[in-house]
Amino acid sequence: GNSVTQMEGPVTLSEEAFLTINCTYTATGYPSLFWYVQYPGEGLQLLLKATKADDKGSNKGFEATYRKETTSFHLEKGSVQVSDSAVYFCALNRDDKIIFGKGTRLHILP
């Protein structure tokens, strides 16, 4: 079946550190891939997406590349800020439904 696995948190980094949150997926065919972010007390917001192999999604300094050969969609940012503290969800889209990973909580220390 379709599934998403992402690294467990929490992840704690100092401000300006490099961030990687790993995400791998299992799916038939060619799903679209997403990263969502959830700030405290809010709903999920789309952070970035990629719809086909080798696409790179980017937004707010975050990037992720759709790697079909490794079935991965790792999230990266070169220099994190305190305001990036949130929960990040990797997800894929199949058959008009989105399947989410369990989320990774990120803490950025000033």
Place this chain on the structure above:
Amino acid sequence: DAGITQSPRHKVTETGTPVTLRCHQTENHRYMYWYRQDPGHGLRLIHYSYGVKDTDKGEVSDGYSVSRSKTEDFLLTLESATSSQTSVYFCAISTEIIGNEQFFGPGTRLTVL
């Protein structure tokens, strides 16, 4: 921001009572979804709708029912609430464009005592 509202935003109720949560959109999107979010489980799909009066079950549908009589409204009902249904409930909407990302409402925090 996508025009999605949820009501109520917070509710405390007792075991055995019926509860209805409302999701309202102003985007005229075809697809609407109800999820619950629990620690350690991420988001799990309860029910979804692909049009007026067209609904289907998600992975955790037991104990929940839904209705969609208008494009803009999607109701989630707990016929007889149980403590295991204490959760944060999110509504989402989406279009049929390629990529099909979902836009989420602000959530409803439900506590069943």
